[in-house]
Amino acid sequence: MKCLKCGEELPPDSVFCENCGAKVGEELPKEIDVSDLGPTSLDDLMPKKHHTLLICFIVLVIACGIGAFLYFDLTKEDVKEETKPTRNNQEIINDYGAAVEDASEKYLETHDLVNDFAEIRDLVQYGKHEVNCNNIYINIDGSAYLSDCTIDGDKVEETYGRKLSEEALACKALYNSTEKELSFYDGEELISVYECEHNKCGLDKIANYNSCLDNIAVIYDGDEKYLYNYQALQNVIDPLSEIMPVKDEDTYLGFIAKDAKTKKYGYVDLRGTEKLKFKYNQLGLILDDHLDYRTYNVKDEKIVASLDDKYGVIDFKTGKEILPIKYDNVYLGPDNSYVIKDGKKYYLINSNGEKIIDKGYDMIFAFDKLLVVNEDNKLKLIDYDNNKVINQEIETTILYKEEPIGDVFGYYAYLDGNDIMITINVSTDEGYTSKEYAYHLDTKILEIK
Numbered sequence: 001m002k003c004l005k006c007g008e009e010l011p012p013d014s015v016f017c018e019n020c021g022a023k024v025g026e027e028l029p030k031e032i033d034v035s036d037l038g039p040t041s042l043d044d045l046m047p048k049k050h051h052t053l054l055i056c057f058i059v060l061v062i063a064c065g066i067g068a069f070l071y072f073d074l075t076k077e078d079v080k081e082e083t084k085p086t087r088n089n090q091e092i093i094n095d096y097g098a099a100v101e102d103a104s105e106k107y108l109e110t111h112d113l114v115n116d117f118a119e120i121r122d123l124v125q126y127g128k129h130e131v132n133c134n135n136i137y138i139n140i141d142g143s144a145y146l147s148d149c150t151i152d153g154d155k156v157e158e159t160y161g162r163k164l165s166e167e168a169l170a171c172k173a174l175y176n177s178t179e180k181e182l183s184f185y186d187g188e189e190l191i192s193v194y195e196c197e198h199n200k201c202g203l204d205k206i207a208n209y210n211s212c213l214d215n216i217a218v219i220y221d222g223d224e225k226y227l228y229n230y231q232a233l234q235n236v237i238d239p240l241s242e243i244m245p246v247k248d249e250d251t252y253l254g255f256i257a258k259d260a261k262t263k264k265y266g267y268v269d270l271r272g273t274e275k276l277k278f279k280y281n282q283l284g285l286i287l288d289d290h291l292d293y294r295t296y297n298v299k300d301e302k303i304v305a306s307l308d309d310k311y312g313v314i315d316f317k318t319g320k321e322i323l324p325i326k327y328d329n330v331y332l333g334p335d336n337s338y339v340i341k342d343g344k345k346y347y348l349i350n351s352n353g354e355k356i357i358d359k360g361y362d363m364i365f366a367f368d369k370l371l372v373v374n375e376d377n378k379l380k381l382i383d384y385d386n387n388k389v390i391n392q393e394i395e396t397t398i399l400y401k402e403e404p405i406g407d408v409f410g411y412y413a414y415l416d417g418n419d420i421m422i423t424i425n426v427s428t429d430e431g432y433t434s435k436e437y438a439y440h441l442d443t444k445i446l447e448i449k
Helices: 039-045 051-083 089-107 164-170
Strands: 131-138 144-151 154-156 171-176 181-186 189-195 201-203 216-221 224-229 234-248 251-259 265-269 274-280 302-307 310-315 321-327 329-332 338-342 345-349 363-367 370-374 378-383 411-416 419-428 431-440 445-448
Touching: 089 131, 089 144, 171 201, 181 201, 216 234, 234 265, 251 274, 274 302, 302 321, 302 329, 310 329, 310 338, 321 329, 321 338, 338 363, 345 363, 363 411, 370 419, 378 419
Parallel strands: none
Antiparallel strands: 131 144, 144 154, 171 181, 181 189, 201 216, 216 224, 224 234, 234 251, 251 265, 265 274, 302 310, 310 321, 329 338, 338 345, 363 370, 370 378, 411 419, 419 431, 431 445
């Protein structure tokens, strides 16, 4: 028997090799030559790589992360919605209105009257929300009325305060000849007293103007007229030789007035604020106690004005020129058109001064797509889109004048509903007589009324 380790002969029944000490009968591990192994055998010796399991694990981790993010984001939005406070619009408008009144009170410490919100805008101390109101009215006592408002850009219906002038509609003015006073009452309460400078004074209710509206009364004192603020106890402009209320349908807006001393015209609103300086030779055209419709448009804030015998169109509130003051006469037409007098003829032009019709006439009354023109003392209706005469001629015997002679114009045309009305004043031995025509826009028929 030999030792498997060293190869020496061993006695029978040996347990360990006397030469190397190896245990008899224990077989040593066989050495492996890697170069003798094939590809399959080599793979069997290498540890296995579980790629599919790893990829699944990574995908699972990513999916869990995305799900957690989405859950957190959505629950965060829910928290935002749940914790977003409910906005009390009326409370906000009330706070802003109170801030406006505080600014007004501060302003009135050094001024007699708040004529316009712009005067106190920078004094308003309010920063909780962005509040804007298109209609802010400051009463004469400093209280405010706000409407047509937005809060943080959102339109709201809530309002603040009230116009005290609405309650003043019940006021009345009584003249005391003994004391030479004009006393203003609101019901039974005496508001103020105006001391007359002449033997008699009173309310001048021109053009149906209610003298109590917005605390401005139109009064006469002898031959002079005044716009009198019976709350502030002062004349707004004095003295005046002409006063004409300006209306937008049934709403009064202010007064065109003529300074008795300078003979110049200006425009004053219902608060007594001078909007257009008293420097114009003419503002609009006053006919029979009303303004000629062709010389002003309150919606577009336009009015015809003259300086140094030249005419143009200016902005009602700012005096900025809309049409240059350089023409011999100007009337307003439809759709930003104008009837201008250049020399002896009238033309229709656009806002750029370009002629809409090339031909000039002795007079033009402009309506939407229609003209009433005078040519050689005969009136014609013209469709100026097609430059076509659409009716027979109407003869006139009195020439048209910019200023009437004895309150009589030779002819006049105006829009009444869906009819163009034409009045012709014909000379007679007794003076004159009037004929009236109506051109019906719907039927395109001209008839004598």
